[in-house]
Structures are given as structure tokens and as C-alpha cells.
Amino acid sequence: MTTIHSQYFAVLDQLPDPYDRERADIGIKRLMEAAQKLPESEPKCDLLAVCQSPGASDLLGSMFGNSPFLTQAAVSEPGFLATLLIQGPGEAYHHAISPLKCGQIKPIRTIIPSQPAKTLRMVKRRAALTIALADIAGLWTEPRVVQAISELAELSISHCVKHLLRRAHETGTLILPDPENPEDGSGYIVLGMGKLGARELNYSSDVDLIVFYDPDAISTAAPLKLQQNLARLTRDLIQLLSERTEDGYVFRTDLRLRPDPSATPLAMSVEAAETYYEGLGQNWERAAMIKARQVAGDESAGDRLLERLAPFVWRKNLDFATIQDIHAIKRQINAHRGGDTISVEGHNVKLGRGGIREVEFFAQTQQLIWGGKHPELRQIKTEDALRMFAKKGLITGGTATELIGAYWYLRKVEHRLQMIADQQTHELPPDEEGLRHVATFLGNKNVDEFRKILTGHLSTVEEHYAQLFEEHSEIGRETAPGNLIFTGTDDDPSTLQTLTQFGFEDARAVADIIRNWHRGRHRAMRTERARQILTDLAPQLLAAFGTSPDPDGALRRFNGFLSALPAGIQIFSLFRENPSLLDLVAEVMGSAPRLASHLGRRPGLLDYVLEPEFYGPLPDERSLEQEIRGVLAAAPDYETCLDQSRIWTGDRMLQVGIHALRRLAPWNDISAAISDIAASVISALASQVHAEFSHQHGIIPGGQWMILGMGKLGGREMTPSSDLDLIVIYDHDAGAQASDGKKSLNPGQYYSRLTQRLINALTAPTAEGNLFEVDMRLRPSGTTGPIASHIGAFTKYHDESSWTWEHMALVRARAISGNERLIRQVNQVIEKTLTRSRDPAHLLADVAGMRERIDTEHRTGSILEIKHFRGGIVDIEFIVQYLQLMHAANHPSVLCANTADALESLAAHKLLDHSDAELLRKALLVFQSIQGHLRLTLEGQLDGRSVLMLPKPLQKSLADLGECSIPEDLETCLETKATRVFRTFKKILDDAPAG
Structure with a gap:
């Protein structure tokens, strides 16, 4: 009589009960139906007989x-199941994996293209069924189970590599020293990482691989394409293992543990690997390399590589920062445990x-x-490492025993969770019924018994882990509301x-940026010390950026x-010693x-x-001009002079901006300071430009020029984004015909080109x-007139x-630079023009008409575009300039270039009602503050955005500047002021x- 193997009889009373008996019966019925369909070449009678033998229904029911x-x-495998039931799991397992242990690979031309994939999936299905039944029946221990799964994965990977190397040889891509044994001497190295490397895979594990190659060991007809060809071979390896077909998949395959995976090819040379690990390798990569093991490819090349990488993994000395970083790896896994x-x-x-993982x-x-x-202590397997710790006295024997027991129990729970539906899950069900299924599958009487056993093991691990780690303070705990691990x-x-x-x-983009810092993508991050300091700083840095108006943009700019x-070490240390600087x-x-x-561009400014003194009173225009003239005078050549003008201006603008x-x-002080910086650099550059220009073209007799x-x-x-509105005026001796340089120019040409x-x-x-954009359209005759005007x-x-x-426009003219005599002449022309008697009706019509044209061209419904909003800055400027032109003939002192000063002067001369002047002055300060702050903080146009569409910190800043308690009311506050101005x-x- 055909019966189940004797090994099964010994454990029948230990089998888990079926969680769903109806499903178990349906499964057995389906199996019988599948057996009836077996061809004569398959052991149909054996399967039918064994399924009806004593104990078989218990065994199958426990599984189904x-x-x-x-x-x-x-x-799906009724014939193989007969072998498994009759011969036992040991023989069945060896039978299942035998197609992968045949040693040699047949010539590619003799193989059906789809055959390797079909063979692999068949082997996986049969081996997984064998391992699972041996596990459920308690015939194999958990260490034996994970060993078998890992062996299956290793054989599968090796089988694929052999097949792909043989194909590369036969197509002429590679020249193998022994095509019958393709891996030997191939120079192609496949390292198994993680649980595969430790031979501790679970049922639904991914396999983590890193692929390297030794170019010195590889013969190829196309050496320049070697990396490309081996990357393609590796891609094919992933496809063979991971692709889901009608026969399923073999193993999900992950190559992201390789050095800097987003920037490196799938296959990497051993020299590049060594360079990376020595210079940029991180502690989490050292931890990962503990379990690295050659699983396929050229064994001798793999051994050489691991030997060369050993100094990276196993360091003689370890500082506290490294230990903290190791702890950070675990904090990433904790996932804010709640x-x-x-x-x-x-x-x-x-x-x-x-x-x-603990x-x-x-x-x-x-x-x-x-x-x-x-x-x-360099043991690949977790259990072996714990036992060696105890042997060396690093932990007690009791601690090792408790951790090992907990580890294997948790692995058993993990396996049962994954066996249910072949899902890569590690989470217990959130409901009582789901827990009852797991408890039943583990052989527990009820959920309470399972809960008691599980929590006992979890608590044991937690206690020992806490003694090792959690007595240390965590980096950034006081700053970060949760994990910050990269x-x-x-x-x-x-x-x-x-x-x-x-x-x-965009949290994922932020995480990617910071991960690239740790990978040493920037020169500043190439040293281990720099990366350690930045790791310490990360919580404070992100907290500071998070409160800025544009956190994502802030981090991108900081990345730049x-x-x-x-x-990086010096600046990062500066940040660490001066937290307020990091905030700034x-x-x-x-x-x-x-x-x-x-x-x-100027990190040294920090x-x-x-x-x-950086935060003291801002310097006046005279001091600024002295300073910039000294800077430019020290420049060795004209190009350096231009560079220095930009550096100096940027430095000063940074101070004003802060x-x-x-x-x-x-x-109003900020805008005055910006204007003074601009005026100073214009004046200083004008002198340098003229000196450089005169080297080639000489000078005009009696020549003078000035800049308005x-x-x-x-x-x-000025605001931070203001253009420079300039007018250039020149004069020369009456008889001057040309300059006296090597390339002589007449006066008009000379000053136009200058x-x-x-x-x-x-x-x-x-x-x-x-530096700045320049607008010359206010010169006489505008764009149709000469770029420089003779005083005459x-x-x-005019x-x-x-x-x-x-x-x-002339009301706001101010001499910036030039010959003092010429400046006086120009000022006289301007004063004469502005103080002439005017027809009030004509003036009124011109001003009103001009305002309407501007409104038609720049009309806006957004109060934040306060310059052109009706009742905004332009309306205030028009009021002032209209009154100045109306009354300058009798009161020339009202001709102030600054709008706020002009309001004060008009009120002092009783040409503007004092209450109106105060209303306009206060509104102007608020409007200019809003405009200036927006120009300082935003790039591009507002494009109709409302206050509440802006970043929240910016909303608050604008509300404060707008004399408003909350951002939600800011637009109403501004519109109220604008209404009063327009009135x-x-x-x-x-x-x-009217005249």
C-alpha cells in the first residue's frame, strides 16, 4: 500500500489545525481532480493512493x-506532490533542485529560448512546496528552512549567470576561458547581500545582489563596450529571476545596495567599487557588507574583491560619531513606532x-x-554571531540564548505570514480574526496563547536592544518630531x-537630496568627517528650512x-558652533x-x-563709494574689476537684505541703502570704464560727463529687483573735434560708445x-535719441x-556721478524746466491722461501688485509729482526726488492738507514695504496670486508689514488703504x- 513517508507519521499530532476546514476539503478535492488529469507517465495512481492513506488528509488539510x-x-504540481508525500521532504527537495545542479550548461543553440525561465520557475514552485510542507510539519527547523530557501536562490542565480555568460560567449560579446563552466575565470562577480548572503532568506524575500566585474580577468572583443555589455547581461539576469510569466516568478531581485545606485551602472568594475568604498562608503554600507558573499560568477575574483574590501568593513578603530551613525540605521527601521x-x-x-531587525x-x-x-566575530549568520559574542564575553550566554530563541520564533511567524498568500509582508493582521488565522497556522490553541508567546519574545528582544542602543541620546531628538534618517x-x-x-x-525629493549628500555627490561631502558633521546638523538644518517661506526651494538652493x-568641514563646523547662523x-x-x-558664490561671507558690525547701522553713500572705489582700484585688470564690482555689490546687498x-x-531705510549701493557702484565703475576706454580712444579736449x-x-x-534708470550727459571744449587716442572718435561717437x-x-x-539691468528710455527723445546727450x-x-x-520724471532726477561743473549745469536745466509757470488745466489734463494710459496698460485686480493697483504706489507718486509741478514755480523747495520727503515738504508749505499728507505717507511706507519684501522673497511675477496662496511664513511677514493682525485680513487692510488713497x-x- 502506498502511504505517506514515515517522517510524517511521527508529527501528525503536532500539525496545525486547518484554519478553514471547508477550504481544506475543497483543496483536497481539487488535488484529486488534478491527479485524474495526470498523463500515464506521471505517478497518478501513487498520488491517488497516498492521498487516501492514513494521515494524508491531516497533512494536506493542515496545508490547504x-x-x-x-x-x-x-x-499545479500533483505529480511532484506524490513524490513529496511518498519520499519525504529531504529526497523531494533534492529532486526539485536537481535541474539546477547539473553543472554544465548546454550550448545556447540547442535550448528553446523560454526553457531556462520555465525550468527556474518549475524548480522554485516545487522547492517552495517541499520547504513549506517540511516547515509546517515541523520536520525541518527554522535554520534548515532558511538554509534551503537560500540554497534555492543561490542555485537559481548561478544557473541564470551560467546561461547568460554562455550566451555572451557564443554571440562573441565575451571570450570565456572555459565555456563548459562559464562562471570559472569569467571575471563576473555576483555578491549576495542581506539574508541571501547570510543564508537566511524567508519565503517571500527579495534577493539583494551587487554585481561587479574585474576587467583584467575578462577577455572581450569590444573592451570599450565592456561595462555596457555587462550591464545589459545584468539586466537580463534580473529579468530571468523577477519577471512574472504564466509560470510565476523565481525571486524578486534588488540591486539598490550597490554604490550610489541612482548614478552607477548595474555592473561596476572592482576598481570603481574599491575607490567608492574607501572614499565615500557609509556606515550602513559597512553593515550591509558584513553579510556579503559570492553567490554566482567567478569565485576567485569574488574572493579577491571581498578581501580588498575587508579594510572598509572591518576597521581597527571606531569613533563615537560612527557608532551614532550605526544607530541611525536602526532608527530608520524603527519607522516612528508610535x-x-x-x-x-x-x-x-x-x-x-x-x-x-533589532x-x-x-x-x-x-x-x-x-x-x-x-x-x-566576522560571522555572516546572525545566530553564529550571537554565539561568538557570548564566547568572547561581550554578552552573557543567557542573552545569546534568549535572542537566538526569539529570533527563530519571529522568523517562524514571518514565514507563516508569507506562506498564506505568498506576500512579502511582515505585519500581523490588525483584527482578531486575522490573528486567529495566524495563531492557528502556528499551532497555537487560541489568539491569547499566541499573543503571550509573541509578546514574550518581542519584550525580550526589546530589553536587550535597549540596553545596547537606547541609553544613548538620539541625534536630533530635541528638534525632530519623528525620524530623520537617510x-x-x-x-x-x-x-x-x-x-x-x-x-x-515634496518629501521624497528632499530625502533624495540628503541621501546624495551622504553619498558624497558634492566636493564638500567627500570626507567622512564632513558627512558626520552634516548628519549631526540635519535635524536642526531641516527644522530651520521648514520654517522658511519656501522650504523645498530653500533646500534646493542650499544644495546648490x-x-x-x-x-565642507569648516563651514559645517561653523554652523554647528553657531546655530543662529544656520537659522539665518x-x-x-x-x-x-x-x-x-x-x-x-560667496560662502566665505558667513x-x-x-x-x-554686520547688524549695525547701514553705511551711508559716501562711505560706500569710498569703499567700492578702493576695491576696484586694487583690481589688477579690467575683467577683475568687473568681477569685484559684482562681488562687492552682492556682499552689500546681502547685508541690506538680511x-x-x-x-x-x-x-524706507532699506530702499535708500539699496539705492546708495547702486549709486556707489555706478560712480566707481564709471571711473574705471572711462579709464579703460581712454587707453584705446584717448580723451576729448575739455571732455566731461555725468550720470543722472x-x-x-x-x-x-529702489527694491532688490529695480532696474537702473539712467541718463548720460556730456560736454567738451567748443572746438574739440576728436579724441586723442590711437583710435580717435568724434565727441558724439566717443560718449555714445563710452x-x-x-x-x-x-x-x-x-x-x-x-549687477543691474539698465533702462535709458528716459533720455531726451527716448529710444530714438542718442544714448548720451550733449549738455547743449x-x-x-527741455x-x-x-x-x-x-x-x-525729472522731478526724481539725482546726479550720481560726474564732473561737478557739469552736474551744476544739468541741475540748473532741470530746475529751470520744473519751476516754469504752467497752465493748470493743461497740467491736469496731461497728468490725468498719463495716469489713465498707465492704468490701461498695467491694470491689475491683485492688491499685492500694489504698484499699479488703483490707490497704490503709482497713484501716490502721481499726486506728489502733480503737486510738485503745479507749485514748483513759487515753491522750488518742494522738488524733492524722494516721494516721502516730497509729501512732507508739500504739507509744510500747506500745498497739501496735513491729514492727506499723513495718510499718503503712511500708505506709501506700507505699500513700499509690501512691494519690497515681495521683490526680496519671490522670484518672477505674482501672476495674480492672493495672499493665502503664498507660503505661510511669507503670509505672516506681509501681514506684519501691512499692519494687519492675521494674513487672512491683509488684502482687506491693503484695499482699505488703497481706497483711501484713491479717494x-x-x-x-x-x-x-482749472485755470
Whole structure:
């Protein structure tokens, strides 16, 4: 009589009960139906007979009633199941894997293309069924189970590699020394990592691989394409193993443990690997390499590689920062566990508190710490490492026994979870019914018994792990609301959640940026010490960036800042010693793109930022001009002079910008300081440009020139993004015909080209960036007139031809640079033009018409575009300039270039009602503050955005500047002010005398 193997009889009373008896009966019925369909060549009678023998229904019911996956596997392989039941798991396992142990690979031309994939999947299905039944029946221990799964994976990988190498040889891609044994001497190395390397795979494990090659050991007809060809071979390896076909898949395959996986090919040369690990290898990679083992390919080449990498993994000395980093690896796995208690429902037996990973890290961490000095601790298997710790006295024998017992029990639970439906899961069901299924499959009487056993083991692991790790303070605990871990290759879900809590929108992109820091992508991160310091700083750095108006943009700019650094230790140490500096840098990076760009080019400025004088009163225009003239005078050549002008301007703009961000000065002082910086650099550059120009073209007899600042520059009301409105005027001796240089020019050509050279000096981008954009359209005759005007032409134009709108522009004219006599002449022309008697009706019509044209061209419904919003800045400027032109003939002192000063002067002369002047002055300060802060903090246009569409920190800053308690009310507050301004505008122009 055909019966089940005697081994099964011995364990029948220990089998788990079927969780679902109906499903068990249906499974047995399906198996019988499958047996009837077996061809005569298969052991149909044996299967039918053995299934009806004593004990068979118990054995099959235990499997079918608990695992739909194993039911399907058995029904798919009825003939093999007969072998498994009759011969026992040992013989059946060897029979299952025998196709992979045949040694030699047949010539490719004799193999059906799909055959290797079909063979692999058949072997996997049969071996998995064998291992599972041996496990469920308790015939194999958990160590034997994981050993078998790992052997299956290793044989599968090796079989694929042999097949692919043989194919590469036969197609001429490679020249193998022994095509009958393709792996030998191939130079192709496949390392098994993680549980595969340790021979501890579970049922649904991925296999973690790293592929290297030794170019010196490989013969190829196309050496320049070697890496490309081997990367393609590796891609085919992944496909053979991972692709799901009608026969299933073999093993999911993961190559992300290789060095810097987002930037390196699938197959990497051994020289590149050694360079990477020696210079940029991280501690988590050292921990991963503990379990590295050759699983396929050229065994001797693999041994050589592992020997060369041993100094990276096993260091003689270890500092505290390295130990902290090792601990950070575990904190990534913890995934913000949500409290200090262990709960069974939904608990992750691999990653959760007291889980499998804590046992593994308990072992790996001590191996990293002590393995450099004690080679006997370099054990690949977790159990072997724990036993060796006890033998060396690093832990007690009791601790080792408890951890080993807990480890294998948790692995058993893990296996049962994965057997149910062949899912890569480690989480227990969140409900009572799901837990009853798991408890039944484990052979427990009820859920309470399972809960008691499981929590006992989890608590044991937790206690021992806590003694090793959690007495140490965690990096950033006081700053981060959750995990901030960037080791490994995968995003930590809790870290992504923490980044979101900090205020980042694209948490995955942020995590990727920081992971690249750890990989040494930037020069500043190439040293281990720099990476350690930045790891310490990460929580504070991210917390600081998270509070900026644009956290994601801030981090991107900081990443750009890091990419430009030649080294990192000094600056990172500066951040660590001065936390307030880190806050400031985060604020600049997130709030002021222009300042961030300059700081990225000039990281050395951070030392200056720490000086008390940086936050003192801003220097006046005279001091600034003296300073920049000295800087430019020291430049050895003209190109350096241009670079230095940009560096100096950026440095000074950074100081003013930080004063603005930190509210160290009111906005009218900020805009005056920006204007003074611009005026100083224009004046200093004008001298340098003229000197350089005269080397080639000489000078004009009696030649003089001067530069008028117009608009915001003239009124000292510039914002960080203001253009320079300029007019250039020149004069020379009456009889001067040409310059006296090697390339002589007549006066008109001379000053036109000199002016163009000045414009180029101000606008041309250099290695140190840009200075300003220049607008010359306010010159006489606008774009149709010459770029530089002779004083005579300038005088004649304004005596005879200039328009009212040009007179309005002249109100804000201010001499920036030039010959003192010529400046006086120009000022006289301007004063004469502005103080002439005017027809009130004509003036009113011109001003009103001009305002309507501007409104038509720039009309906006967004109050944040406060310059052109009705009742905004332009309306205030029109009120002032209208009144100035109306009354300058009798009151020339009202001709102030600055709008706020003009309001005060008009009120003092009783030409503007005091209450109206105060209303306009206060509104102007608020509007200019809002405009200036937006220009400082935002790149590009507002594009109609409302206040509440802006970043929240920016909303708050704007509300404060707008004298409003909450951001939600800011638009209403501004509109109220604008309404009052517009009402005043209409009152003044409507009440204007008609003549």
C-alpha cells in the first residue's frame, strides 16, 4: 500500500489545525481532480493512493486549510506532490533542485529560448512546496528552512549567470576561458547581500545582489563596450529571476545596495567599487557588507574583491560619531513606532519594536565595533554571531540564548505570514480574526496563547536592544518630531512624514537630496568627517528650512550652495558652533533667492555675517563709494574689476537684505541703502570704464560727463529687483573735434560708445553674476535719441520739446556721478524746466491722461501688485509729482526726488492738507514695504496670486508689514488703504484749479 513517508507519521499530532476546514476539503478535492488529469507517465495512481492513506488528509488539510498559495502550488504540481508525500521532504527537495545542479550548461543553440525561465520557475514552485510542507510539519527547523530557501536562490542565480555568460560567449560579446563552466575565470562577480548572503532568506524575500566585474580577468572583443555589455547581461539576469510569466516568478531581485545606485551602472568594475568604498562608503554600507558573499560568477575574483574590501568593513578603530551613525540605521527601521509599548495587532515582526531587525542590528552593530580587532566575530549568520559574542564575553550566554530563541520564533511567524498568500509582508493582521488565522497556522490553541508567546519574545528582544542602543541620546531628538534618517536606499516612511511635518511639500525629493549628500555627490561631502558633521546638523538644518517661506526651494538652493563649496568641514563646523547662523542661512535660502544665489558664490561671507558690525547701522553713500572705489582700484585688470564690482555689490546687498528680512530697519531705510549701493557702484565703475576706454580712444579736449539717476534710483526708493534708470550727459571744449587716442572718435561717437561700455559693465554677466539691468528710455527723445546727450542738446530739448510726463520724471532726477561743473549745469536745466509757470488745466489734463494710459496698460485686480493697483504706489507718486509741478514755480523747495520727503515738504508749505499728507505717507511706507519684501522673497511675477496662496511664513511677514493682525485680513487692510488713497487722488485732481 502506498502511504505517506514515515517522517510524517511521527508529527501528525503536532500539525496545525486547518484554519478553514471547508477550504481544506475543497483543496483536497481539487488535488484529486488534478491527479485524474495526470498523463500515464506521471505517478497518478501513487498520488491517488497516498492521498487516501492514513494521515494524508491531516497533512494536506493542515496545508490547504491555512494557505491558499500552497494549495495552488500543490494542485499545479500533483505529480511532484506524490513524490513529496511518498519520499519525504529531504529526497523531494533534492529532486526539485536537481535541474539546477547539473553543472554544465548546454550550448545556447540547442535550448528553446523560454526553457531556462520555465525550468527556474518549475524548480522554485516545487522547492517552495517541499520547504513549506517540511516547515509546517515541523520536520525541518527554522535554520534548515532558511538554509534551503537560500540554497534555492543561490542555485537559481548561478544557473541564470551560467546561461547568460554562455550566451555572451557564443554571440562573441565575451571570450570565456572555459565555456563548459562559464562562471570559472569569467571575471563576473555576483555578491549576495542581506539574508541571501547570510543564508537566511524567508519565503517571500527579495534577493539583494551587487554585481561587479574585474576587467583584467575578462577577455572581450569590444573592451570599450565592456561595462555596457555587462550591464545589459545584468539586466537580463534580473529579468530571468523577477519577471512574472504564466509560470510565476523565481525571486524578486534588488540591486539598490550597490554604490550610489541612482548614478552607477548595474555592473561596476572592482576598481570603481574599491575607490567608492574607501572614499565615500557609509556606515550602513559597512553593515550591509558584513553579510556579503559570492553567490554566482567567478569565485576567485569574488574572493579577491571581498578581501580588498575587508579594510572598509572591518576597521581597527571606531569613533563615537560612527557608532551614532550605526544607530541611525536602526532608527530608520524603527519607522516612528508610535510609543514605547508593544502591541500585537498590526505589529511588524521584522521592523517593529522587539522585531527581527533589532536582533540583526544587535549583532551587526557589535560586529562593526569589535570585528576589526577580533576577526572571529566576522560571522555572516546572525545566530553564529550571537554565539561568538557570548564566547568572547561581550554578552552573557543567557542573552545569546534568549535572542537566538526569539529570533527563530519571529522568523517562524514571518514565514507563516508569507506562506498564506505568498506576500512579502511582515505585519500581523490588525483584527482578531486575522490573528486567529495566524495563531492557528502556528499551532497555537487560541489568539491569547499566541499573543503571550509573541509578546514574550518581542519584550525580550526589546530589553536587550535597549540596553545596547537606547541609553544613548538620539541625534536630533530635541528638534525632530519623528525620524530623520537617510541611510540605505529606500525612503523611510516615517522620515517622509517628518519632512512633511516640517513643512516640505515634496518629501521624497528632499530625502533624495540628503541621501546624495551622504553619498558624497558634492566636493564638500567627500570626507567622512564632513558627512558626520552634516548628519549631526540635519535635524536642526531641516527644522530651520521648514520654517522658511519656501522650504523645498530653500533646500534646493542650499544644495546648490553645497555643490559650489570646495570643502565642507569648516563651514559645517561653523554652523554647528553657531546655530543662529544656520537659522539665518535657512531664512536666506528660503526667503531671498537673489541673496541665496550670491551666498552660494560667496560662502566665505558667513564669517562676516557673524561680526556684530554686520547688524549695525547701514553705511551711508559716501562711505560706500569710498569703499567700492578702493576695491576696484586694487583690481589688477579690467575683467577683475568687473568681477569685484559684482562681488562687492552682492556682499552689500546681502547685508541690506538680511537687515530687511530681520526687520532691523524700516523699508524706507532699506530702499535708500539699496539705492546708495547702486549709486556707489555706478560712480566707481564709471571711473574705471572711462579709464579703460581712454587707453584705446584717448580723451576729448575739455571732455566731461555725468550720470543722472532717475526713477527709484533717483528717489532712493529702489527694491532688490529695480532696474537702473539712467541718463548720460556730456560736454567738451567748443572746438574739440576728436579724441586723442590711437583710435580717435568724434565727441558724439566717443560718449555714445563710452556710455554703451558703461551699460555693458553694469549689465554683462561675469563669473560672479550680474549687477543691474539698465533702462535709458528716459533720455531726451527716448529710444530714438542718442544714448548720451550733449549738455547743449539736453538744454535745448527741455527748453523746447520735453513733455509733461518727462517733467514728472525729472522731478526724481539725482546726479550720481560726474564732473561737478557739469552736474551744476544739468541741475540748473532741470530746475529751470520744473519751476516754469504752467497752465493748470493743461497740467491736469496731461497728468490725468498719463495716469489713465498707465492704468490701461498695467491694470491689475491683485492688491499685492500694489504698484499699479488703483490707490497704490503709482497713484501716490502721481499726486506728489502733480503737486510738485503745479507749485514748483513759487515753491522750488518742494522738488524733492524722494516721494516721502516730497509729501512732507508739500504739507509744510500747506500745498497739501496735513491729514492727506499723513495718510499718503503712511500708505506709501506700507505699500513700499509690501512691494519690497515681495521683490526680496519671490522670484518672477505674482501672476495674480492672493495672499493665502503664498507660503505661510511669507503670509505672516506681509501681514506684519501691512499692519494687519492675521494674513487672512491683509488684502482687506491693503484695499482699505488703497481706497483711501484713491479717494484722495480723485479729490486732489478733481479739486485742482482749472485755470
